[in-house]
Amino acid sequence: MSETIVYSAKKIITMNPSRPEATHVAVRDGRILGAGSLSELQTWGDVRLDERFKDKVLMPGFVEGHAHVMEGSLWSKVYCGWFDRADPDGKLWSGVKSVDAVVERLRAAEAALEDPAAAVSGWQLDPIYMDNITVTRADLDRVSTTRAVGVLHASGHIMNVNTKALELAGMMKTGHNHPGIPLGADGLPTGELKGPEVMTPVGPFVGFERNLLDADEAGLRNFAKLCVRTGTTTITDLASRMDEDTVDMMLRVTSEPHYPIRLMPFRFFLGLSAPELVETVLAMKKRATDRLRLGQIKIVVDGSIQGFSARLRWPGYHNGAPNGLWYIAPEHLSELLHLALEAGVQVHTHTNGDQATQLVLEKLATALQAHPNPDHRFTLQHCQLADAAQFRLAAKLGMCVNLFANHHYYWGDEHYNLTVGPDRATRMNACRTALDSGVPMAIHSDAPVTPLGPLFTAWAAVNRITASGRVQGEEERIDVSEALYAVTMGAAYTLHLDGEIGSIETGKKADFAVLEADPTACDPMELKDIPVWGTVQGGRIFPAAEL
Amino acid sequence: MGHRAGRPYFPGGRALKADIPVAVIGGYLGAGKTTMVNHLLRHAAGRRIAILVNEFGDLPIDEDLIEAEGEDMIAISGGCICCSFGSDLTAALIKLSELTPPPDHVVIEASGVAMPGTVALSISILPGFALSGVVVLADGERVQAQAEDDYIGDTIVRQLSDADVIVHSKTDLQPNERAIEAVESWLQAMAPQAKIVPTVRGRVPPDIILGLTGPTAKPQASPHADAGYESLAFREIPPCVPEDLARKLATSSYGVIRAKGFLRDAEGNSWVIQTVGRRFEAQRGQKSELDGVVCIGRRGDLQAAALHGLLGPAVSSSHI
Ligand SMILES: [Zn+2]
Numbered sequence: 069m070s071e072t073i074v075y076s077a078k079k080i081i082t083m084n085p086s087r088p089e090a091t092h093v094a095v096r097d098g099r100i101l102g103a104g105s106l107s108e109l110q111t112w113g114d115v116r117l118d119e120r121f122k123d124k125v126l127m128p129g130f131v132e133g134h135a136h137v138m139e140g141s142l143w144s145k146v147y148c149g150w151f152d153r154a155d156p157d158g159k160l161w162s163g164v165k166s167v168d169a170v171v172e173r174l175r176a177a178e179a180a181l182e183d184p185a186a187a188v189s190g191w192q193l194d195p196i197y198m199d200n201i202t203v204t205r206a207d208l209d210r211v212s213t214t215r216a217v218g219v220l221h222a223s224g225h226i227m228n229v230n231t232k233a234l235e236l237a238g239m240m241k242t243g244h245n246h247p248g249i250p251l252g253a254d255g256l257p258t259g260e261l262k263g264p265e266v267m268t269p270v271g272p273f274v275g276f277e278r279n280l281l282d283a284d285e286a287g288l289r290n291f292a293k294l295c296v297r298t299g300t301t302t303i304t305d306l307a308s309r310m311d312e313d314t315v316d317m318m319l320r321v322t323s324e325p326h327y328p329i330r331l332m333p334f335r336f337f338l339g340l341s342a343p344e345l346v347e348t349v350l351a352m353k354k355r356a357t358d359r360l361r362l363g364q365i366k367i368v369v370d371g372s373i374q375g376f377s378a379r380l381r382w383p384g385y386h387n388g389a390p391n392g393l394w395y396i397a398p399e400h401l402s403e404l405l406h407l408a409l410e411a412g413v414q415v416h417t418h419t420n421g422d423q424a425t426q427l428v429l430e431k432l433a434t435a436l437q438a439h440p441n442p443d444h445r446f447t448l449q450h451c452q453l454a455d456a457a458q459f460r461l462a463a464k465l466g467m468c469v470n471l472f473a474n475h476h477y478y479w480g481d482e483h484y485n486l487t488v489g490p491d492r493a494t495r496m497n498a499c500r501t502a503l504d505s506g507v508p509m510a511i512h513s514d515a516p517v518t519p520l521g522p523l524f525t526a527w528a529a530v531n532r533i534t535a536s537g538r539v540q541g542e543e544e545r546i547d548v549s550e551a552l553y554a555v556t557m558g559a560a561y562t563l564h565l566d567g568e569i570g571s572i573e574t575g576k577k578a579d580f581a582v583l584e585a586d587p588t589a590c591d592p593m594e595l596k597d598i599p600v601w602g603t604v605q606g607g608r609i610f611p612a613a614e615l
Numbered sequence: 616m617g618h619r620a621g622r623p624y625f626p627g628g629r630a631l632k633a634d635i636p637v638a639v640i641g642g643y644l645g646a647g648k649t650t651m652v653n654h655l656l657r658h659a660a661g662r663r664i665a666i667l668v669n670e671f672g673d674l675p676i677d678e679d680l681i682e683a684e685g686e687d688m689i690a691i692s693g694g695c696i697c698c699s700f701g702s703d704l705t706a707a708l709i710k711l712s713e714l715t716p717p718p719d720h721v722v723i724e725a726s727g728v729a730m731p732g733t734v735a736l737s738i739s740i741l742p743g744f745a746l747s748g749v750v751v752l753a754d755g756e757r758v759q760a761q762a763e764d765d766y767i768g769d770t771i772v773r774q775l776s777d778a779d780v781i782v783h784s785k786t787d788l789q790p791n792e793r794a795i796e797a798v799e800s801w802l803q804a805m806a807p808q809a810k811i812v813p814t815v816r817g818r819v820p821p822d823i824i825l826g827l828t829g830p831t832a833k834p835q836a837s838p839h840a841d842a843g844y845e846s847l848a849f850r851e852i853p854p855c856v857p858e859d860l861a862r863k864l865a866t867s868s869y870g871v872i873r874a875k876g877f878l879r880d881a882e883g884n885s886w887v888i889q890t891v892g893r894r895f896e897a898q899r900g901q902k903s904e905l906d907g908v909v910c911i912g913r914r915g916d917l918q919a920a921a922l923h924g925l926l927g928p929a930v931s932s933s934h935i
């Protein structure tokens with residue numbers, strides 16, 4: 069018979085309402101035998117007591133229901149963000165606060181390069197916090213005039229490049245007439261490239277050659293390290309194009325004995341017709357393993373609010389910008405929902421604007437009449453501007469929501485002042501209303517858009533502080549216990565995994581977040597600062613310090 | 616979009632660097648894009664056309680045209696191909712330009728919710744390609760209702776406003792001429808910049824979709840003479856200011872949908888002019904073997920007499 073190990077802990081927060089706290093947890097074959105007192109667990113017979121966590125607080129391993137493996141891939145480039153951020157190796161990169169600082173950091177990276185043809189690539193630049201200053205090619209020419217230099221913005225939709233990069237791409241000339249290519253007084257591009265169409269031709273020259281929706285092996289490993297450092301044991305890749313080679317690679321890497329996370333990639337909806345997509349995903353589902361949960365679809369319905377490409381209902385954007393863009397035709401959406409319901413394939417839909425959310429609600433309501441499924445758990449991802457009526461309808465239809473709590477901190481001020489105005493900014497990512505409406509709810513980081521960190525995400529939903537320090541939408545705050553539920557059971561539920569993970573109770577996977585302090589006992593403002601020792605995943609122990 | 620200066624916007628003749636001309640086809644789901652593309656492929660007449668589609672939805676190509684099917688490429692009879700670009704159009708175009716030999720024409724079938732003008736803009740920055748025009752289809756029976764729809768109304772309106780040429784499709788499904796005319800005047804009001812082309816079952820002459828080759832090529836006789844288009848060729852162009860001439864052809868009421876010409880200014884410099892819809896361009900070109908201008912328009916709309924006044928006597932006229 070397999071060995072039974074009992075771990076003692078300072079406290080175990082189980083998220084199991086029938087036994088919310090325990091001091092010991094017994095693990096056998098990577099699963100939880102029980103949680104309780106030592107004497108209770110000793111009734112299972114021969115147990116080995118392991119006291120390594122006796123000063124730690126154990127929680128169920130955190131579940132991140134909306135992130136992208138790209139977060140792992142981007143760390144091969146130079147971090148140029150405004151906020152401090154930890155890399156997969158645990159190094160904390162301080163935020164860069166000026167263009168000079170950006171240049172200096174890129175220069176340091178440049179100096180370390182040996183290959184004279186190698187490009188210097190940076191990511192996560194966010195001029196919103198620098199009074200919307202424009203970075204020019206002259207700035208980046210100070211990094212190098214012989215190498216291509218490119219820096220991707222936090223939005224993912226703008227890139228700054230140097231003169232060399234423009235030359236390599238054949239774009240260093242006058243006569244451009246494109247809103248995505250601003251020109252200087254000399255008629256030449258300033259080096260700012262706005263929008264994917266104008267970034268793609270330059271991308272390969274500045275180190276962004278890969279389609280960022282494809283996981284790469286190094287990125288997948290880095291991603292897993294970030295998970296361990298943040299207490300995350302199950303996470304989504306939302307979404308991936310998942311060609312044959314990528315799936316093979318993901319299967320290989322995740323099956324390695326020390327790969328520390330359970331990954332759930334969602335197949336991006338574009339590139340195949342609706343019937344082919346469903347068929348492909350069903351075939352992938354057959355190849356799923358415990359650590360690679362294949363077989364779901366992600367649909368992107370609209371764009372982003374700060375990019376003015378989200379679809380809003382009346383009265384639209386606060387600054388008068390025209391309504392955003394559809395990324396899928398309503399008829400196509402409807403067809404996919406019908407086919408997926410019929411085939412039993414789960415669909416998560418990205419909707420930022422409330423009109424996009426409304427469209428999904430209406431189309432799903434109709435599809436459900438044709439293919440009733442009381443437990444589909446189709447999930448509205450982001451769903452940032454939903455009002456109470458939409459949450460109520462989502463609940464009635466059996467949908468879940470995964471709200472973008474982190475967004476509120478990073479862009480809440482921008483939304484208040486510019487995009488949607490005070491009223492709607494105040495109710496954005498309305499966690500309180502969602503819970504009160506009875507809709508199953510998770511909260512997310514959308515890493516790399518914001519950093520992965522379920523405790524930070526919980527903090528953001530509990531406090532609703534914006535980057536400028538204001539509380540925005542007091543009424544929509546939720547309790548610490550509700551937020552901790554959202555990043556464990558809440559997210560597990562949206563992934564149909566609530567029977568396997570999300571709480572510490574008999575029969576579930578032995579997935580723990582190992583914390584240095586008790587998140588239910590600290591000042592809610594300090595929730596985000598609780599140190600994470602590492603994780604236990606499927607009974608395997610992963611100390612962050614040893615990654 | 617408007618008229619742009621500097622960079623060659625239209626594909627040149629042999630005189631200019633051989634940019635591959637790219638036509639963007641837009642329009643909402645069900646407007647008839649696929650039918651028109653298949654008609655185009657059936658009448659490619661030796662032109663090697665690459666069709667780029669957002670996805671191989673319900674297969675965009677009629678089965679009898681398919682010679683071989685790969686994962687993201689379909690070989691079509693006559694040397695044409697169809698490729699799926701998923702979410703990355705630019706990368707697909709760059710790949711196409713590396714084919715040997717490269718295609719003669721690229722046709723992008725934009726997704727039903729895409730803004731064709733945005734797609735067209737992305738071509739303008741790719742070396743080796745030149746936009747030949749934006750063709751937007753409108754389902755005559757449904758377009759007005761679609762434009763009122765809460766969800767897609769503004770998308771439809773923006774698509775129409777991006778068009779150089781609007782193909783008013785499925786006119787055979789309308790009860791009478793009056794109904795067809797009513798739709799056309801509505802379309803024209805929505806998109807004053809565009810020329811409207813009525814069609815049945817996607818039968819639009821390839822020259823209107825792809826662009827004209829120029830006066831050196833013989834106009835292709837149409838397999839559907841009933842399609843109702845006419846092309847006029849002029850060989851003795853009076854001395855002129857090329858840009859003024861192009862502007863007149865595009866913006867005055869000569870009934871010209873597309874025009875292309877090689878001609879000289881007063882100093883004897885060679886020029887290439889092109890128009891599509893109400894857009895026009897004049898570029899300095901190298902000396903061509905044969906000067907002249909070709910215009911294409913709807914039969915009955917094309918003002919032959921007025922064009923004589925502008926371009927001299929017509930040397931040929933054909934119904935296409
Ligand atoms: Zn999203």
Ligand SMILES: [Zn+2]
Pocket residue numbers: 134135136306307514
């Ligand atoms: Zn996302």
